[in-house]
Amino acid sequence: MEFKGRSFLKLLDYSTEEIEYLLDLSARFKKLKKEGRPHRFLEGKNMVLLFEKTSTRTRCSFETAGHDLGMGVTYLDAASSQMGHKESIADTARVLGRIYDCIEYRGYGQKIVEELARYAGVPVFNGLTDEFHPTQMLADVLTIKEHFGDYKGRKLVFMGDARNNVANSLMVVCAKLGIDFVACAPEENFPEAGLVDTCRQIAEENRCRISLISDVKEALKDADVIYTDIWVSMGEPKQLWESRIKLLSPYQVNKEAMSYAKKEAIFLHCLPSFHDLNTKVGQQIYEQFGLKEMEVSDEVFESEQSKVFDEAGNRMHTIKAVIYAALADKDETL
Secondary structure, eight states: OOOTTOOBOOGGGSOHHHHHHHHHHHHHHHHHHHTTOOOOTTTTOEEEEEESSOOSHHHHHHHHHHHHTTOEEEEEETTTOOBTTTBOHHHHHHHHTTTOSEEEEESSOHHHHHHHHHHHSSOEEEEEOSSOOHHHHHHHHHHHHHHHSOOTTOEEEEESOTTSHHHHHHHHHHHHHTOEEEEESOGGGSOOHHHHHHHHHHHHHTTOOEEEEOOHHHHHTTOSEEEEOOSSOTTSOTTHHHHHHHHHGGGOBOHHHHHTSOTTOEEEEOSOOOSSSOSHHHHHHHHHHOOSOOSBOHHHHTSTTBOHHHHHHHHHHHHHHHHHHHHOSOSTTO
16 A cells, blocks of 8 residues: 555545555554654654634644644645635645645635645645545544444444535445445435445445435434534535524434434534534524524433544544655654
């Protein structure tokens, strides 16, 4: 397997064995961190983070991962960069590629991160686009493996807007790793047909299934993992809240929904989550629509079955693995 100098744009670009290697590497980095053993293996290298969409977990994970590896890290938000304004994406890539050893991008269309990778001449990492969220997937699967001891043959059900970047990426990673994937959503919110066909072909090779089911009870039968995301993604217009609430409320992950799954099933969420009124958005939704909780009930979010904070913490370890694999000369240091 060849990782050196390679961009991490979407999991469709990676084989099952390569994804498994990254998960193993993530676990090794987590062990080093837990034991307090320094691992500044990339001393002298530098990384720039391009954020057109804000984030808590992605930014903190990339910055901490870079610092732990001994790297210099520069953060540029939308107001700090001329990319797409006075300077084209291609020109930005060629400039940054001559200054930095790698580039992370979190923003809008997948075509942007693909163009950055085409022109940069250094590895580019996808921190999130409208279509895919590959680093999140590594953290999700690592969390599943830590909890159950395995992931192959498990069943993961995504509930809600199954067209978004998280659902797309979950479908891909499940197909690659032999995990049964179910998109539980209204038919109009099923994933794009072309991607479903691609994932079903991959899933057949790995002896798992991709299913699209609208009935909640049917979808959740024998589920090991129940996953959801907010109903209106970052960058989408606020006007969508009313229609999404009407459409997706039956797909809220609550105590009843969890009862349809296996007793030992766990709950995952990529965060942030609107499970209470302790956010400005949560308050606004309550004032406008009378909802105290949205995609997941507070009862489930705060339950022992919820592993969302373990999942969030794993972002750093998996991102560290992605950076190291792309930049390290050898794997002898671990």
